[in-house]
Amino acid sequence: MSDKLDPLSRKILEVTQHGIEYTHSPFKKIAEETGLSEQEIVDRLKEMQSQGIIRRFGASIGHRTIGITANAMCIWNVPDEQVEDVGKVMSNFSEVTHCYERPRYPDWPYNLFTMVHSYSKKDCETIAGKIADATGIYDYRLLFSEHEFKKTGVRL
Numbered sequence: 502m503s504d505k506l507d508p509l510s511r512k513i514l515e516v517t518q519h520g521i522e523y524t525h526s527p528f529k530k531i532a533e534e535t536g537l538s539e540q541e542i543v544d545r546l547k548e549m550q551s552q553g554i555i556r557r558f559g560a561s562i563g564h565r566t567i568g569i570t571a572n573a574m575c576i577w578n579v580p581d582e583q584v585e586d587v588g589k590v591m592s593n594f595s596e597v598t599h600c601y602e603r604p605r606y607p608d609w610p611y612n613l614f615t616m617v618h619s620y621s622k623k624d625c626e627t628i629a630g631k632i633a634d635a636t637g638i639y640d641y642r643l644l645f646s647e648h649e650f651k652k653t654g655v656r657l
Contacts, residue, residue, distance in 0.1 A: 511657065513535060514657055516534050517546075520561070521558075528543060572617070572645065573626075574614060575616075575641055575644075576643075577615070577638050577641045578612065584602050591635075591636065594617075597615045600616075601615075610640070611642070617629060629641060629643055
């Protein structure tokens, strides 16, 4: 990623990565810190978005404060030749926030990992069951979160 970033774009990302204030002029502070106009900031952000450096802009929801307190890492034993197709099906579930293929190990047959979030453990179990029905993959386990020590996005 650093190869695509000139120093000014990097500075803009450093300033915005912790959030943008919800104000009438959200880019004013960023403009002041970088010496650019607000329009130049918007233009740079749009350019970085079109390059895939910035994925999207949106609100960050405090899911626990609205009652979404159950989080389960679902681990799936998917035949290697089906991983691509099954991963796409799993990724289409709105309750799935992450879906990754990882290597298998001798005592660990699971190779596809999804994170499911909902209002209760029972809901997560139901969602995992629906995913299993949609994919035909029934060799899975749910690992529920007990305590969150840290959660952040990637930072520069």
